[in-house]
Amino acid sequence: MANFIRKALPLVLTVIIVFLFTSVDVFGQDKEPKVLPVYSLGDQTLSINGGLFVPLFFQALDGTISSTNLTPGGIGSLEWNAYINANVKVGLEAGGVFAFSPNFNVLLILPITVKATYIFSYYPFDFPIFLGTGLNIIKYQDLSHIDFLLKPGFSVFWRYNASWSFGLNFVYWWIFQAATGSQPSDETRMGNFLEISLSALYHF
């Protein structure tokens, strides 16, 4: 599976980037005059995100790396943000993730994070970099856990018009799952995952 992803990823990214630039040319034929939207304090956005969730590896406290044994899964989320100024926005994100174990048992992850974003703009593109943090509710079989989550990442957004942008996100997930209660301490794991998702973002 890892080989497949390694081989397929460049192709998928190439197709997406070509599509984005092609779209610019196509929509660039529009006769309407372009207005450069500038966002400021109080402007808000809502976005819906969906895509691929790639399990990378688990790491123990002693540094040992091990396989997650999970299949690539799916992710979906909703996100609200408010602009502090033209380049900075903060917001909340809640979503869901699924992936499957070797015996096809489903792992469910429900992250709830706050997020700070800095946006570099090069019209008609925005290049947000961001850091999200919060709690991560994980359910597997009859097991459940609530963990700490860090989500650094970056995106490429194309402004379709003043209200809508569409983008591609690359987000690294770092989940710290400590051994708590009666668990032996050597069962602590840091989960490392990669989110590759598409977004539709609405400005209001």
Next chain:
Amino acid sequence: MRKLKLEVLLETAIILPVIVLVIMLAGCNVGNNAIFYTLEHEEKIIDNTLPNNIDVLGIVRDGDYYYAAAGGIYRASVSGRSNSGWKLIDSVDTNSTSLGLCNSLVPFGGKYYAAFFKDETNGNISYGLYSTTSLSSSVVWDGPLGTDSDIKSKQITGLFDVNGNLIVAIYNSTNKGYDLYYSGDGTSFSKVTLGGITGSLVQNVSDISYFGGKYWVLSGSKILNGTSISSLSEIATSSYPSDVTPSAQYEGILASTAFSSNLLYLSDNMGEIFTSSDGVSWTRFSDSPIEVSSNSVPFGRFIQASNDLLLVATEGYGFYKITQTNSITRFSDNTKANLYNGVILGFYVDTTDSNIFIYTAGSGLWSNTLSGISDDKSWQWE
């Protein structure tokens, strides 16, 4: 507009940091389950070719093959079933007529006995108990056994080999209850007299054992016993476990020699397991019923896997291991969800090759070696 923006600023500047703090505090590792650790160590289940979604209702060994009753009868080599797999065999009567579905299969007196039922073209269902001296890839069964006045063509609801008797539970469609018949030779059957019971048993027989010179029969909330299988009576009220949950129904009973003790083990559907050395005074395993997520565990039948291990079935929680007279733990490998959450119908131990089988309702057949049974990860799916 300006006011709205200021409100948003207040939201973002004040509320979000508070939310961050709350989330950071609340999100710091709540729960006692090592999910990532569990995933890291999950192994793909070895799965032989027997369908995984079937009800398995009995398993026997004849020669170098196992035979599993699961509607049809499936056959697999003892040593080579991972390669050659399980194959459905033909079951016909002496007129070469297909016998339909098999819902019980037990060895008794050097023969094999199976209960069949079949939808007939006239809309009726035919029932019968059949026997054969040997099993193979195609079996011609003798029967239906018995006479019209006993078990012939009756719906078989239980088949037990206990203390040299083949005991047959049947559904009595006349009085909508259950009757017991027994046979010492597997040919002629006699009705068990049930003292203190008017008509038939209201509920089916869930298990039978022989302990302390008596036969012990469970039927719903009733326990019957008797020194001869020909006549059983409900035990005295004072001989029931005194601390049993009032609505409990007894599900499993086993005469055990494990842990260097001769004890009678009794389970019920309300999370309770009792032991008794005399069948009169009972000791419950724990102060309160055994629960999972505040639900009482509905226990079922037992098996003695070795001199220091008993297994007890559950309905929906896999099985539990009894490793000392008063110590019980649940099978722990929750990555094998179909076993961990399985409805376990029974167990079979092949002492010749030291294999153990667990048969389930809707989750197929699971196997392990007796030597590997201490490792919960070593169970495989047949």
